[in-house]
Amino acid sequence: MPAKKTILHLFLVITSLLTVMPFIWMISASLMADGHASVYPPRFIPDTFTTVQYESLFSRLSVAQNLFNSIFVSLLVTGVSLIFNSMAGYAFAKYRFRGKNKLFNLLLSSMIIPSQVTMLPLFLMLKYMGLINTYMAILIPGMANIFGIFLIRQYALSIPDSLIESARIDGAGDFQIYSRIILPLAKPVLVTLTIFTFMGTWNDFLWPLIALTDSSMYTLPVALSSLMREHSKDPELMMAGSVITIIPVLAVFLALQKHYIKGIMSGSIKG
């Protein structure tokens, strides 16, 4: 039995190493001088450590602006969509109104439509509104999200009606009930949704690629792919760009991983 256990753990260690190896290689190559990654046999550790790639990213290629764009846009979308979605999710859970179920079903069934379908007209709409190449162009399609509404509705359903009714008897208005009772009680699902939205926006590629035309407006993934095409002969530089793109999102995940994983799990077992 102990032998079996050792083999099992050995296997886990090796596969874990293989899984994280691309990241190790990424970091190590990003600390090499020009041309040092293009050698045979591959080097896993730089001969001499240098931060020259990072310096040229920030000084010559103004990646700081892209980093700011990514952070700003992700926070903006997360903030706005959290408000919109929680309001709508609450309404679907706790109010009765005409056409509610039809509306809800319509929303649910429209989730099968891939977002690519809307991209062309959305681009044209935003163009005529003069919003292409602005932060608004990223915010607008992310403002409300059917999945978010659904998640919050499911959670709000579990909040007992009696709490709401007693608040109403105490004279609380609709908005007070939402902000003082529902939001605090729904905190776990809001945290989960925050991480999902933040990461989703941060990692999004196709839409920012289309809607942002100016390199000073690019988010990190778009900037990185443009870097990739322009500087494909400098792998060390691109590795440094990858590291910068990944670190913030990894930090958010590591800080809140329990909520994130719980979010995936709770979504999967029973809705």
Added chain:
Amino acid sequence: MKFTVKILLICLSFLSMSCRQQAERKVTITFWAMGAEGETVQKLVPAFENLNPGIHVKIQMIPWTTAQEKLITAYASGNTPDGCQLGNTWVPQFEALNSLENLDKWIKSSNVIQKDKYFPGIWDTNVLRGSTFGIPWYIDTRLLFYRTDILALAGYKNPPKTWAELYDVSKKIKALAGESGRFAIYLPTSNEWAPFIIFGLQNGSDILKDNGRYGDFSNIKFREAFEYLIKFHKEGLSPVGISQVTNVYQAFRDGYFAMYISGPWNIREFEKWMTGPLKDKWMTAALPSPTGNKPGLSLAGGSSLVIFKESPHKKEVWKFFEYLSSTQVQLRFYKEINDLPALKEAWHDSSITGNKYMKAFFIQFQNVVATPKVPEWEEIVFSKVQQYAELAARNVMPESQALKALDHDVDNILEKRRWLLSR
């Protein structure tokens, strides 16, 4: 005393008012430039602003590889800059979009920018239906970069002058390389259309026919050229695909291939990589031609300066263009990033005449032609010519079938153009 103070004060306030007025009148123009040009033009802005205190120039750099896409997006979304650097093959497209300012009247009243100062073949790329829409900024063309040492080993003291010689030397280099996996020439199919178009033009093909209404690739003239180039891939003289070569310069240094057809922007990089014993082991040469009685044709390439119609500051942009079109500034570009000056006068400067790699370029520029001036040109070459060249090079499709399919696809792309022309 008090009176004079008062007068002084009044004068001062007038002064400050005029100052403020001047500050208010300061016009900001945006200018988009690509790649290295963007970085260099940025350095030239302060000198221009000193000469023209009323103008502030904002430079936006866009990468070459996505430039055309980004410009069209900017056009589509109404975000075009005031002025821009435009690859001269793109001028027809933006003109078709009705987005470029007709420069005829500006040129007529300018004493800096005059047609006869430029290479005629290059100037012509900016002329559509008799009107000029762009000013040549710098020029380029493609020719042969080769390793003198490797060619000498293969028995060639001089670069190949004819198609037959080019093929022969490639065979010999490949034979010398043996099992080392090295190649004679780098002719990438999936990201470079230029060699195919150049050799087609050399062989007398018009590429498109009927005023750009249909593709003319199946024509024997193009087919011969196409088959000739594909032979290099099929016989292993050129690597198929591009993934082997991460860095062209490094590969050239390592002797992974001995010849490469490309443009002046490479000179700097080759100089950087070919050091030590390899320092004098490479050269430039005008392209070989089918028969060899004169240098082969190449493309009239380069970038033009254009003004967008939407711009409210055309006068200021034109001033900036006049500044960029002075011999001194043109030479500065040459010295900084090897951009070849569009002004003929600049070519007599010692910095150019003294560079041995430039001689071939000077010869080649006597033999350049424009690509067909249709707005769909980029789509045709990037999405179709490359696609079918790759199919043929990898032996998936016989050449004649590939060219037939190419014509079919190109005719599809040009359908709208035919409809518009027939209206």
Added chain:
Amino acid sequence: MAPEQVRSRKYTVDKKKHEAKEKAGSRDLHSKAPFSVKIPAAYLFLAPAMLAIAVFFFIPVAAAFIISFTDFDIYALSSFSNLRFIALKNYLRIFNDPLFYRALKNTFYFVIGAGPLSIAVSLGAAMLLNSPMVRLKGLFRLFYFIPVVTTLVAVAVVWRFIYHPRFGILNYLLGFLSVNPIDWLGDPDWAMPAIILMAVWKNFGYNMIIFIAGLQNIPEYLYEAAVLEGAGWWHRFKSITLPMLAPTTIFVGIITMIGYFQLFAEPYVMTQGGPLNRTLSIVQYMYEEGFRWWNMGYSAALAFVLFFIIFAAALLQLRFQKDVE
């Protein structure tokens, strides 16, 4: 991809429950006075989200449908007088377009290649981590999960270099097994498998988490009973684990498939669709036609074809789910 995944799952699970509620809800509605004070508040809460979804989702969907019957292109952008209504021509062209079939084939290759493989790896990893023998579960789970949260473009950059025929690590490691160097992304036959391998690495952690949750829901006594009956490992896996996990597996299958049909960033960054267009996906073809060459009518038609393919595939899987139940 992650949010969509959960999104569609919720949809399938919730529908029945929801239908039951609907009846209850409508009864309530009728019993109340039509002008209850609650109605305006509900609409106020709904308004921002519903407005955003209506204007920036439903209208574009309708508009895309209309555009797909026109030859909207760069000329039409410059003037609407250059726009033609061409009925079904875009769709007819799609069905005669060899490049579309190439992209369709590639996309199916990817979905069928990467889908089951990534689900199998996810399940394997989940069962490993669910084993009572394993220590430091949280740590291993974290390692397996990290690729999921990282930015795809960034990891594609690295993988492109891992696959480098001359300097990449993969060929170097394979060299120890005396495998000749493979030009992963440059060889038409290897490019898609290379992308599949990367996609599996990137995504298996997500489904692994879902499987772990599913495994934890299987009552322990089932296994205990099976052990008492002398059932071996394979038998227990086949007759307890798999059937008990069936709803989870089908759910995971649907979300994975929908996500994989929308393949884009991997080939865009790593191969630009090459070599020989062997990694060109439908979404990438759509992007190129629409946003590179501005053939927007054709691109919109491609988007709808993609939609119908996904729709049909999802229906098929749901039908399968019903059969299982």
